[in-house]
C-alpha cells in the first residue's frame with residue numbers, strides 16, 4: 001500500500017464548506033454566530049439533551065463540567081484510570097485530587113464494584129467525593145445503570161466523558177446523556193471532527209448557561225468590562241461549528257461504517273489464537289470509534305512495529321493514568337486484579353477511520369495474519 005493507513009483520520013461529509021462559506025459571507029468569523037447555535041441545536045436534537053455548549057475542545061468541556069460540579073482545591077474526584085490523560089488533567093487544573101478507578105473486563109470501562117469500594121474507602125476516611133469522571137472507551141458505554149445509582153447514593157456529580165462515544169447508545173439512550181454533565185470531543189481523530197472542538201451537554205440549563213458565561217471570559221452585563229468570577233476563553237469558533245453541522249449530518253453513516261470495519265476485523269481475525277475484541281455488552285450499541293482487541297499470545301509492541309513497517313498505523317490501548325508518572329502520587333482503587341494494566345499490556349487499536357476502504361481493512365487483516373504465520 002502506497003498511502004499510509006491511518007488509525008482514524010478526518011472524514012468530511014461534503015456540506016461542511018457550505019456552512020463555512022456562509023460564515024464568511026456574513027463575516028461571522030467569531031466564536032459566536034448561526035453555525036455555533038445550529039451546531040448546538042443539532043447535538044441537542046441528536047442526544048435528546050436539553051442544553052448544549054460548543055467549546056474549543058473536549059478538555060475544556062471537562063474542565064467546565066468540573067467547575068459546574070463545584071470541584072475545588074483538595075476535593076476528591078474519582079476518574080477512570082484506563083483513558084486518555086485529558087479525562088484527568090482538568091482535575092489538576094482545579095487543584096483537586098484525582099483517585100483512579102480500575103476497569104472491568106465486560107466493558108473495559110470503570111468497574112462499578114471498584115467504584116463502590118472507592119466510595120466506601122473515602123467515606124471511612126471522612127472524605128467527601130465531589131465528582132466522578134467516567135469514560136466510554138472506544139465508543140463502548142460504561143454500565144451507567146449501576147454507576148448512576150452509586151453516584152446518587154453518595155451524592156457525587158457524575159461527569160460522563162463521552163469524547164469517544166458520540167453516536168453510541170446504552171439502554172435505549174444516547175451516549176453522553178447519562179451523567180449530570182456529558183462531554184464530547186471533535187478533535188481530528190474522533191468519530192466526527194470540527195478540526196478541534198468539544199461540547200458540554202446537560203439537562204440542567206442553568207449550569208450550561210453559567211458554563212457559557214465562564215467560557216466567554218466571565219463578562220458581567222455592563223458597558224465597561226466587569227468581572228466577578230474567573231473566566232476562560234473556551235468558546236468554539238463559528239467557522240469550526242460550520243464543520244460540525246456538516247459532520248452531524250453524516251454521524252449515523254460514520255457509526256455504521258466504523259461498525260462495519262469492526263465486523264470485518266472480527267470475522268477475519270477470529271481464528272488467531274488469544275485474540276479477544278472489546279465486548280459490546282447487552283443493551284448497548286458502540287460506535288466502534290476504534291476497533292480495539294487484546295492478544296494474549298504475543299508482545300503487542302512487536303506486532304504494532306511490524307504493522308508500522310507495512311505502512312499501517314496501529315496503537316496500544318491507552319496507558320492507564322495510575323501508571324503515568326504525572327499521576328504517580330495519586331491513589332488507585334481496583335478489586336483483586338489490575339484489569340486496566342492488563343488491557344494496556346495486551347491491547348491493540350487497529351486502523352478504524354470511516355474513510356478506509358474495504359481493501360485497506362483487508363490489507364491490515366492480511367498483514368496481521370502474515371505476522372502470526374511468521375512467528
Ligand SMILES: *Cc1c(COP(=O)(O)O)cnc(C)c1O
Pocket residue numbers: 056057058059060083084086087135161163164184185186187196197198
Ligand atoms: C479525545 C479525548 C478527550 C479530549 O478531547 P479534546 O477535544 O482532544 O480536548 C477527552 N477524553 C477522552 C476519553 C478522549 O478520547
